[in-house]
Amino acid sequence: MNTIEISNLSKFYGKNRGVLDIDLNVREGEIFGFIGPNGAGKSTTIRTMLNLISPTRGEIRIFGMDSVKEAEKIAQHIGYLPSEVFYYDDMKVKDLLNYSASFYNKDCSKRIRELSELLELDLNRKIEDLSYGNRKKVGIVQGLLHDPKLIILDEPTSGLDPLMQQKFFQLLLDENRRGKTIFFSSHILSEVQKLCHRVAIIKEGEIIKLQDMATLKKETYKRFTIETGHSLEEALGQIEGISDLFVSENLYRFIYKGDLNPITGLLSGIHIQDILIEEPTLEEIFLHYYEKEEEK
């Protein structure tokens, strides 16, 4: 069963494209990654799901209900953490969380305590006195305190230190084990790789790839930067999986996808002055997908 069904969704801001013809299903109980560079349309999709903005065409169904007509019923079971958190500055954390809890017909006090302790959040401080990271923690607690069936996260880790990010990921995995569906939007590939079962890649408002994480992980990309006096151009041109090859005097730079052994085999017989093997940026991977899509 699908928790989220997005059909033919398009959103325009005047003449400007927000998202275009998005079709997407998120299955019940999965952690779904939604990844794309800034301005790709991730937040537009999420804001349309939450009925903060209306679709230009197409529809979104969440729990089988129309996201516009039955927004209130849907919201009962959604926990949302926006990319930037803004709350009422003159409120104390506990007052804000109690206010948030007052919208749901259940006692959330135990969950508020548990989550605050886990995230080391001081409930008695005023919102205006909190650092950005602590505000983000308030956002996490307010998004989860009512035990939602669907958790929607828009760039959730910005502002959290690495230790807190780990705790947060563990919390999300625990929630998922308890049957919660998670929609996780990010522009950081490694976060999505850590958590998600499936991932959709969005670029310039269009979904360009939708695949299982297991498959995406197989398609591991590396960026090689090699400095050597030997000429490698011809040999590299014969290896399948190399793209974006850049040659400048003694320097070779390229993105490689596939078995690493042909590369290491080639390099083993030559004198190398320097070598750097690193994760390519998301932009580079997107560009790769994008070019492949255009070739089709």
Added chain:
Amino acid sequence: MNVYVQELRFLRKSTLIWNLSLFLSLVLMLLIYPPMMEEGESFLKVLQSYPPEFLAAFSINFDTFMSFNGFFGYIQLYVLLALCVLAMNLGLSALGKEISGKTADFILTKPITRRRFLTEKILSAFTILTLTNLFLGFTTVLMNFLLVKEDRNLTVLLLIYIGGFLIQILFLSLGLFLGILRKRVRFITSLSLSIVFIFYIVSMLSQILKKDFLNYLTPFRYFDFNQIILDSGYEMTYLLLSVVLILFFTALSYLLIQKKEIHG
């Protein structure tokens, strides 16, 4: 009713400050009345030396000015200006403050319809204006009993307050409408002050130029306090117009908020 209750909590400090300031202004201005009465003749002479246009602009009417209610009506115009700024603030900030403060994401993703959200915001603003008017109304009655032994017409006082209250509700509904219509509302108090004073200037112009059509353009002419004192009642056309405008702006606000796009 959680939005309603929370809104009252948010506004309690500013409401207290508004009430105290208006209370002090009202009391201090009313305290001028007894010494002014003692010097009645000479005071009137001074006033008569001013050009009629000047007196008209400030709604000074010799037939009513020397009575308690007439003097109060004159003062009330300035208290009303402040109350209209308060009403406009409340209207503009109902959604406008949530959008400019970016808290709309928090509140509008909760299980609450936009209609209910707006209704609770309107009710909280209505409650604040009602309480403020009741407080000032009781203060005025008390001052009336303290300052004058005769010349007591509480019905007229009540009519002046209800008229003023309707003008405030009209500004509240206009503020609501503008707060939802505009993409973002920044500098809410400055905007409120500008709008209220523009309408007040139109009211002064209508008095000076004696152009009746200008009366329809400004709520400050819908309930002429001097007329209320003389007639002990309202002009039905303006009463109806104010009710129609309140309903019009409120209905538009309900329609607009349904379609309002909340951008990040």
